[in-house]
Amino acid sequence: MLTSADLDTLLLTFKVASISTALMMVFGTPLAWWLARTDSAWKGIINAVVALPLVLPPTVLGFYLLVMMGPVGVIGEFTTWLGLGTLPFTFAGLVVASVLYSIPFVVQPLQAAFTTIGKLPLEAAATLRASPLDTFFSVVVPLAKPGFLTAIILGFTHTVGEFGVVLMVGGNIPDKTRVVSVQIYNHVEAMEYSEAHWLAGVLLVFSFVVLLVLYTVLKTQPVTHQLK
Amino acid sequence: MTQLITVNFRLNYAEFQLDVNLQLPGSGVTVLFGHSGSGKTTLLRCIAGLQHAPQGFLEINGNLWQDSGQGLFLPTHKRSLGYVFQEANLFPHLTVAGNLRFGLKRIPKSSNTVDLQHILELLGIDHLLKRKPDCLSGGERQRVAIARALALNPEILLMDEPLASLDFKRKQEILPFLSRLNQELNIPVLYVTHSQQEVAQLADNLVIMADGKTIASGPLSETLSRLDVPLAHDREAASVWPVTVVEHEADYELTRVAFAGGMLSLPLVAAAIGTPLRVQIYARDVSIALEAPTATSILNVLPATITGITDDQGGLTVVRLQVGTQALMSHITRKSALLLNFQIGMAVYVQIKGVSILN
Numbered sequence: 001m002l003t004s005a006d007l008d009t010l011l012l013t014f015k016v017a018s019i020s021t022a023l024m025m026v027f028g029t030p031l032a033w034w035l036a037r038t039d040s041a042w043k044g045i046i047n048a049v050v051a052l053p054l055v056l057p058p059t060v061l062g063f064y065l066l067v068m069m070g071p072v073g074v075i076g077e078f079t080t081w082l083g084l085g086t087l088p089f090t091f092a093g094l095v096v097a098s099v100l101y102s103i104p105f106v107v108q109p110l111q112a113a114f115t116t117i118g119k120l121p122l123e124a125a126a127t128l129r130a131s132p133l134d135t136f137f138s139v140v141v142p143l144a145k146p147g148f149l150t151a152i153i154l155g156f157t158h159t160v161g162e163f164g165v166v167l168m169v170g171g172n173i174p175d176k177t178r179v180v181s182v183q184i185y186n187h188v189e190a191m192e193y194s195e196a197h198w199l200a201g202v203l204l205v206f207s208f209v210v211l212l213v214l215y216t217v218l219k220t221q222p223v224t225h226q227l228k
Numbered sequence: 229m230t231q232l233i234t235v236n237f238r239l240n241y242a243e244f245q246l247d248v249n250l251q252l253p254g255s256g257v258t259v260l261f262g263h264s265g266s267g268k269t270t271l272l273r274c275i276a277g278l279q280h281a282p283q284g285f286l287e288i289n290g291n292l293w294q295d296s297g298q299g300l301f302l303p304t305h306k307r308s309l310g311y312v313f314q315e316a317n318l319f320p321h322l323t324v325a326g327n328l329r330f331g332l333k334r335i336p337k338s339s340n341t342v343d344l345q346h347i348l349e350l351l352g353i354d355h356l357l358k359r360k361p362d363c364l365s366g367g368e369r370q371r372v373a374i375a376r377a378l379a380l381n382p383e384i385l386l387m388d389e390p391l392a393s394l395d396f397k398r399k400q401e402i403l404p405f406l407s408r409l410n411q412e413l414n415i416p417v418l419y420v421t422h423s424q425q426e427v428a429q430l431a432d433n434l435v436i437m438a439d440g441k442t443i444a445s446g447p448l449s450e451t452l453s454r455l456d457v458p459l460a461h462d463r464e465a466a467s468v469w470p471v472t473v474v475e476h477e478a479d480y481e482l483t484r485v486a487f488a489g490g491m492l493s494l495p496l497v498a499a500a501i502g503t504p505l506r507v508q509i510y511a512r513d514v515s516i517a518l519e520a521p522t523a524t525s526i527l528n529v530l531p532a533t534i535t536g537i538t539d540d541q542g543g544l545t546v547v548r549l550q551v552g553t554q555a556l557m558s559h560i561t562r563k564s565a566l567l568l569n570f571q572i573g574m575a576v577y578v579q580i581k582g583v584s585i586l587n
Contacts, residue, residue, distance in 0.1 A: 120317050123278050126304035127311035128331035128380070134305075138330070142321040 002198050008175055009183040010202065016091070016179060017159040020098035021106075024155045025148075027099075028106040033136075035107070036114035050107050058101065062168025065097050069169070087169075094170040094177050098159045105154040113147020114140065146218055153214050157207055231255055231289055233384070233416065237274045238283040239440075246270050246281065246440040254289045256432035257410050257417040259448075261424075261459075267440035268420045272388050275418065276311050277304040288384050289416070308339070310377030310415075312387040316369035318361040324372050325357040331380045342381045350412065351375050351405050367398035371405065378413065385417045391426065403429055407587045424459070427452075428468045428508050429586045453548050453555040455538045460546055460557055465511040467556045468586065473503045482527075489552005493527040494583050506586040513581040514558035516547060518568055520577050528580035532556065534572055537565065545570075549578060 002010075031050070035043060053061055069075045069087040075096075076086045087093030117140060125135040141148065163181040170177030172186065180199055187196035231254030239246035246267045252258050260268040273279040275286060277293065280301060286294040288309075293302045318327050332340060348354035351371040361369055370390055377385060390406075391399045407430060410417060419430060427434060427448075434451040436444040436459060444457045449468055453460060471485035471492065481496040485505060492507065499505065521529060535555075536548035545565040547558045556578060570576070 120313065120315070121319060123304075124311075124313065124317045124319065125330070126278065127276060127309060128376070129305050129334035130330070131303075131305050134334075139319060139321075143319075 013179040024106040032110035058164025062165040109150040113144035236285040237281040258433040259431035262437035266437040308383040310382035316373040511557040
């Protein structure tokens with residue numbers, strides 16, 4: 001059975017994933033829009049940076065974040081100056097790390113959806129008196145709906161599944177940074193296979209159901225297609 | 229208000245330059261004609277503000293939309309225009325009604341004075357309102373796009389080859405609607421096309437473009453018959469005359485029509501006496517005689533004056549004539565022109581072998 005400590009980690013995991021997904025949508029949408037529309041020379045560089053977490057070992061990303069968010073790191077000095085202290089081993093640090101780790105899963109489906117829409121519907125909207133912002137909400141959002149749903153689902157599930165980055169940046173602090181993936185690791189370390197089974201099962205079923213919805217109900221292309 | 233459209237644009241791309249200075253009448257249909265790459269679509273997009281020509285001045289019947297001299301560039305959504313794209317470009321997530329409402333919701337109430345029902349009936353789409361664009365034929369989609377643009381009661385209607393993506397049958401389905409629209413609605417139209425058929429059928433004024441420049445601009449029949457313009461030398465070159473139905477000769481299955489300077493016989497037309505029509509006379513169907521032919525099977529023989537002669541390739545000579553107040557073109561062989569010694573100012577007779585009705 002799931003212990004109350006296990007339930008706490010589940011709750012914390014969903015909290016991290018929800019907040020991270022919300023933040024990724026807020027920052028990822030304009031970024032994806034810019035990437036889909038721009039001819040700037042920066043496009044290639046930004047695309048590469050956004051895609052880095054796809055190929056880097058999570059420990060590498062986690063290591064750099066740990067150093068940068070630490071007391072002598074760039075981010076750490078900034079947050080200290082703001083009076084927030086340093087971020088490693090805090091809930092906020094965990095969210096920041098999650099956002100950076102999962103951002104390609106949000107930006108890439110959105111960018112693909114925006115690119116597919118093309119400029120024609122935007123021009124039609126402009127000739128029908130819609131301002132650019134108006135056009136975004138009345139034309140782009142409805143046309144890119146599958147892209148938005150894919151971005152939300154993949155961003156959320158990917159954050160739920162993270163382990164390496166969490167371990168590097170967040171550690172293993174109960175109720176603060178101890179998420180499900182870490183808790184499973186703890187159970188296995190302690191030879192508590194039955195507890196590990198329960199938690200792992202919950203994650204497996206959850207992830208499968210979500211992806212099933214994504215690929216059957218929403219008829220989305222597999223992520224490997226979207227990431228191209 | 230000045231009924232005038234002033235269009236000055238200069239645009240410099242590495243592979244393409246646009247340099248246009250035009251004064252156009254602020255009413256009627258002005259067709260921008262040219263081959264692909266001539267800059268006609270770019271010009272239309274600059275007028276719509278979809279493309280920003282760094283140097284430009286644009287005034288539509290007293291409304292200033294761009295004046296780069298004082299740094300003025302009104303964004304597209306603030307211009308009172310209707311735009312019909314080459315592909316209908318309807319919003320796929322909205323029904324026909326939703327597409328029509330999209331613009332209507334965004335114009336001030338005071339300008340929402342268009343009788344939309346009338347437009348829908350005129351275009352024959354009032355039964356399609358609940359359909360999504362992907363359940364419409366290409367012709368239906370394009371007619372919805374035209375209605376969507378007209379519903380805004382715009383100061384000007386811009387149409388970018390609206391029939392180019394349609395097959396012949398669909399074109400024939402929409403062209404009559406377009407000519408009727410132009411007769412019934414008093415909105416100036418700028419219409420881009422590379423089809424001479426559409427020029428003949430729709431244009432009141434004609435602007436001919438090549439390599440990003442305008443090479444001729446003026447009233448249709450005058451511009452069509454300008455010998456310095458390639459159109460007059462085309463094998464399909466034709467004159468277009470406005471005429472009025474005068475009488476029907478039912479026994480002969482003929483209709484007599486009057487033009488400014490005489491009468492023509494046409495195959496019987498189902499149109500009431502007094503109906504205005506537009507007829508097309510191909511230059512290759514016009515022959516010239518020095519004296520009035522007395523015994524000929526050709527019905528349409530008219531006195532005319534030669535106003536221009538140019539030799540063309542292939543042993544052909546293009547002759548421009550004046551019949552009454554109308555200009556007429558004739559393609560004859562260079563040999564005939566030399567043997568009969570045609571000169572500018574000569575009084576001659578034209579024999580017209582065929583006249584076709586455009587609307």
